[in-house]
Amino acid sequence: xxxxxxxxxxxxxxxxxxxxxxxxxxxxxxxxxxxxxxxxxxxxxxxxxxxxxxxxxxxxxxxxxxxxxxxxxxxxxxxxxxxxxxxxxxxxxxxxxxxxxxxxxxxxxxxxxxxxxxxxxxxxxxxxxxxxxxxxxxxxxxxxxxxxxxxxxxxxxxxxxxxxxxxxx
Amino acid sequence: xxxxxxxxxxxxxxxxxxxxxxxxxxxxxxxxxxxxxxxxxxxxxxxxxxxxxxxxxxxxxxxxxxxxxxxxxxxxxxxxxxxxxxxxxxxxxxxxxxxxxxxxxxxxxxxxxxxxxxxxxxxxxxxxxxxxxxxxxxxxxxxxxxxxxxxxxxxxxxxxxxxxxxxxxxxxxxxxxxxxxxxxxxxxxxxxxxxxxxxxxxxxxxxxxxxxxxxxxxxxxxxxxxxxxxxxxxxxxxxxxxxxxxxxxxxxxxxxxxxxxxxxxxxxxxxxxxxxxxxxxxxxxxxxxxxxxxxxxxxxxxxxxxxxxxxxxxxxxxxxxxxxxxxxxxxxxxxxxxxxxxxxxxxxxxxxxxxxxxxxxxxxxxxxxxxxxxxxxxxxxxxxxxxxxxxxxxxxxxxxxxxxxxxxxxxxxxxxxxxxxxxxxxxxxxxxxxxxxxxxxxxxxxxxxxxxxxxxxxxxxxxxxxxxxxxxxxxxxxxxxxxxxxxxxxxxxxxxxxxxxxxxxxxxxxxxxxxxxxxxxxxxxxxxxxxxxxxxxxxxxxxxxxxxxxxxxxxxxxxxxxxxxxxxxxxxxxxxxxxxxxxxxxx
Ligand SMILES: Cc1cc2nc3c(=O)[nH]c(=O)nc-3n(C[C@H](O)[C@H](O)[C@H](O)COP(=O)(O)OP(=O)(O)OC[C@H]3O[C@@H](n4cnc5c(N)ncnc54)[C@H](O)[C@@H]3O)c2cc1C
Ligand SMILES: Cc1ncc(C[n+]2csc(CCOP(=O)(O)OP(=O)(O)O)c2C)c(N)n1
Numbered sequence: 001x002x003x004x005x006x007x008x009x010x011x012x013x014x015x016x017x018x019x020x021x022x023x024x025x026x027x028x029x030x031x032x033x034x035x036x037x038x039x040x041x042x043x044x045x046x047x048x049x050x051x052x053x054x055x056x057x058x059x060x061x062x063x064x065x066x067x068x069x070x071x072x073x074x075x076x077x078x079x080x081x082x083x084x085x086x087x088x089x090x091x092x093x094x095x096x097x098x099x100x101x102x103x104x105x106x107x108x109x110x111x112x113x114x115x116x117x118x119x120x121x122x123x124x125x126x127x128x129x130x131x132x133x134x135x136x137x138x139x140x141x142x143x144x145x146x147x148x149x150x151x152x153x154x155x156x157x158x159x160x161x162x163x164x165x166x167x168x169x
Numbered sequence: 170x171x172x173x174x175x176x177x178x179x180x181x182x183x184x185x186x187x188x189x190x191x192x193x194x195x196x197x198x199x200x201x202x203x204x205x206x207x208x209x210x211x212x213x214x215x216x217x218x219x220x221x222x223x224x225x226x227x228x229x230x231x232x233x234x235x236x237x238x239x240x241x242x243x244x245x246x247x248x249x250x251x252x253x254x255x256x257x258x259x260x261x262x263x264x265x266x267x268x269x270x271x272x273x274x275x276x277x278x279x280x281x282x283x284x285x286x287x288x289x290x291x292x293x294x295x296x297x298x299x300x301x302x303x304x305x306x307x308x309x310x311x312x313x314x315x316x317x318x319x320x321x322x323x324x325x326x327x328x329x330x331x332x333x334x335x336x337x338x339x340x341x342x343x344x345x346x347x348x349x350x351x352x353x354x355x356x357x358x359x360x361x362x363x364x365x366x367x368x369x370x371x372x373x374x375x376x377x378x379x380x381x382x383x384x385x386x387x388x389x390x391x392x393x394x395x396x397x398x399x400x401x402x403x404x405x406x407x408x409x410x411x412x413x414x415x416x417x418x419x420x421x422x423x424x425x426x427x428x429x430x431x432x433x434x435x436x437x438x439x440x441x442x443x444x445x446x447x448x449x450x451x452x453x454x455x456x457x458x459x460x461x462x463x464x465x466x467x468x469x470x471x472x473x474x475x476x477x478x479x480x481x482x483x484x485x486x487x488x489x490x491x492x493x494x495x496x497x498x499x500x501x502x503x504x505x506x507x508x509x510x511x512x513x514x515x516x517x518x519x520x521x522x523x524x525x526x527x528x529x530x531x532x533x534x535x536x537x538x539x540x541x542x543x544x545x546x547x548x549x550x551x552x553x554x555x556x557x558x559x560x561x562x563x564x565x566x567x568x569x570x571x572x573x574x575x576x577x578x579x580x581x582x583x584x585x586x587x588x589x590x591x592x593x594x595x596x597x598x599x600x601x602x603x604x605x606x607x608x609x610x611x612x613x614x615x616x617x618x619x620x621x622x623x624x625x626x627x628x629x630x631x632x633x634x635x636x637x638x639x640x641x642x643x644x645x646x647x648x649x650x651x652x653x654x655x656x657x658x659x660x661x662x663x664x665x666x667x668x669x670x671x672x673x674x675x676x677x678x679x680x681x682x683x684x685x686x687x688x689x690x691x692x693x694x695x696x697x698x699x700x701x702x703x704x705x706x707x708x709x710x711x712x713x714x715x716x717x718x719x720x721x722x723x724x725x726x727x728x729x730x731x732x733x734x735x736x737x738x739x740x741x742x743x744x745x746x747x748x749x750x751x752x753x754x755x756x
Contacts, residue, residue, distance in 0.1 A: 003486070016352070016353065019302070019304075020290060020294070020302075023291070023294065024294060027294055027295055031295050062482055062486065065482055066479060066482070066483060069477075069478040069479035069481070070479045072478060072479075073323075073324075073477060073478065073479055074299075075298075075299040075319055075353060075354045076353060077353065078352075078353050
């Protein structure tokens with residue numbers, strides 16, 4: 001890859017679930033001018049009090065290497081893994097999407113939701129809330145199709161990711 | 170093992186004792202009164218009362234850098250903590266191990282905008298290696314010991330421990346350092362064998378090699394400096410040091426090319442530009458060193474040895490990046506070099522040295538000392554000559570005087586040079602000298618400063634007096650913020666906007682007001698006598714030397730220029746230029 005080419009990376013970080021740890025990670029990105037496209041965090045191991053943070057970021061290969069090196073040297077960080085480089089991985093995101101429409105548009109939104117296997121989790125005479133789970137690209141595509149059909153609000157969780165096969169962090 | 174229950178302040182003091190701390194630099198206030206009470210009751214730890222919390226951190230930095238130990242600071246909540254921020258940032262940039270204990274309002278008041286409350290962990294997060302807020306007495310002892318581990322291992326740095334007042338009073342169990350294990354932070358010190366072998370092969374095949382070494386060698390310790398010296402002599406390779414690395418290799422040695430970078434020597438920068446193999450050792454390719462990155466050492470293959478993975482490939486991509494401690498890696502390199510009986514092609518190395526001698530011939534640091542006005546470089550050279558037979562430590566402030574000290578005071582040993590490199594903090598010099606003198610009471614400690622910088626922590630004169638710290642503060646007084654004036658002259662059409670030092674104090678009277686000696690000198694013929702007089706005085710001295718007010722610091726690579734486009738001073742080609750100590754005595 002060219003040194004100046006910018007690419008997107010999904011990075012998983014295993015951290016001690018302690019006060020301020022998220023601020024350290026976010027502060028590192030904002031303080032050094034790296035960008036965060038998406039970020040998720042939740043405790044994944046209650047007995048060891050460890051959380052997993054998944055960050056989607058982008059940069060040149062040198063910047064991505066810096067980001068990982070900077071993350072690795074934070075004291076509460078146990079492990080940093082670049083899922084984009086470590087082999088195939090699964091990425092999933094959940095989105096809740098509100099569509100306000102009537103008539104043909106309303107029907108069309110239901111039809112598309114069906115194709116995308118999105119569920120209506122709330123409905124009124126003039127609105128739906130769809131729940132969709134999938135790769136960020138699939139959700140992007142769904143949202144794009146909903147735009148002309150009365151899309152009025154979107155809430156996305158950000159990406160959760162894990163490598164395929166037997167590989168672990 | 171049975172738990173010992175103490176109160177929080179006792180736990181803190183006991184942890185300091187068990188960590189081998191002898192001195193704390195601090196300033197009291199409401200939130201830390203329980204700790205001060207504990208300090209009052211004991212005599213195992215000495216407390217040095219500074220006159221401003223920024224100075225406490227700089228003093229601890231001076232103490233740490235000159236001893237290789239950790240420096241400890243104690244300040245109160247709110248303004249005490251915020252005053253310490255500049256010092257903490259300075260220590261972070263220069264990789265100095267510091268433990269800074271800050272007071273905090275009681276846990277139940279945190280977040281209430283209580284009196285003298287500040288979000289200390291929030292404020293100091295980006296300017297510390299790590300920080301802790303202790304909200305649970307159970308964790309106090311563990312946190313103390315972990316903080317020392319974090320501050321001193323890997324790439325050293327400052328660590329803040331924020332201590333709410335109720336935690337200092339409440340009962341808490343004490344753990345010995347050996348009872349605490351560190352779960353996440355265990356940096357690699359041994360380098361990868363395969364990479365080290367590759368690096369050795371590369372060096373052995375070089376025609377124009379250079380070693381570029383920095384503060385990481387000093388951080389690694391005296392033993393690492395010794396191995397570096399051996400390795401350099403064994404291979405016959407030229408070596409250059411960064412501002413932070415001065416003393417890691419003896420300045421008087423013929424393989425030493427001087428400092429590199431913006432105000433480095435012609436030979437060091439040209440050799441960096443033209444080399445074919447560069448080994449960077451504990452040096453972080455700072456922009457003051459590389460100049461314009463697009464033209465930085467274009468033809469070389471590069472190896473970098475650093476304990477911090479994030480220093481590798483940060484500014485300059487390298488061919489081989491070895492993560493590990495300088496001392497450990499160099500030891501392995503020595504062994505492999507010897508075992509494989511490597512030798513750099515003698516003919517190639519000779520002609521490389523010939524080229525370097527040509528650059529050396531420019532005598533880029535020479536200057537003329539006239540009869541009527543003292544040259545600042547001359548003060549440094551003379552003081553160097555006059556202190557050769559003493560154990561001498563040098564600190565500086567920031568500006569031209571700092572660069573002249575780096576260029577003209579030859580450092581033979583590590584840990585004898587203290588300067589603010591990364592942050593460039595004016596006001597560093599005097600408190601840092603204080604810390605050095607506390608650690609080395611019998612040594613000669615000299616602070617080179619400027620008329621502007623010295624004003625930034627001048628209140629510390631009272632600390633010098635109180636503890637009989639015989640620091641010699643030498644002001645190279647050009648009545649300007651000289652470095653600012655130089656840039657204004659070269660880059661802003663000589664419009665000296667706000668860089669003239671109007672209404673300076675009378676430094677002799679000022680010294681006397683603080684209760685010690687002040688001296689002045691403005692005649693080149695009196696310089697040696699005045700310097701000797703200063704060195705003989707058993708107590709602090711401020712010496713105000715009137716120097717040439719328009720002298721510029723050369724060589725200089727203007728920002729954004731490559732190494733081979735240095736500006737050299739007007740004197741460099743003059744026949745009468747003096748650049749030997751003998752010659753310099755002739756005024
Ligand atoms: C007015 C002014 C002018 C300046 N001009 C110059 C100049 O001309 N030339 C110059 O060189 N500097 C100059 N500086 C200083 C410059 O800003 C930097 O501070 C300096 O160049 C950094 O030095 P360094 O690369 O040795 O790194 P340091 O800041 O000392 O960093 C040390 C490096 O070593 C690593 N390390 C630490 N411990 C170990 C270990 N045990 N093992 C392995 N690696 C370790 C660290 O991770 C880090 O990467 C100037 C500063 C000022 C204020
Ligand atoms: C705290 C701080 N403020 C501002 C600066 C910017 N600065 C760098 S050098 C300098 C002038 C220093 O003047 P002086 O101490 O007289 O030293 P000289 O350059 O004359 O030797 C200034 C203002 C700084 N480095 N630190």
